[in-house]
Amino acid sequence: MKKLKVDGMHCQNCVKAVTEAVSALPGAKGVVVSLEKGEVTWEEMGVGIEEVKAAIEDIGFDASEPK
């Protein structure tokens, strides 16, 4: 499981937007976005983590690798 921290999500519409953006990436499988945890996780992804980060930032949220 891979994970990015997502800052700036405040409601379920944000969750939907991030879920759709990340799920639309090539090879994405098992994408789960948590508002409570402020994170997105996935099981499989056809692109690198930097591209996942870019897709989230493109729609206005801040994404970073968890410490």
Ligand code: 9UX
């Ligand atoms: Mo909800 Mo998210 O009103 O940017 S859509 S906070």
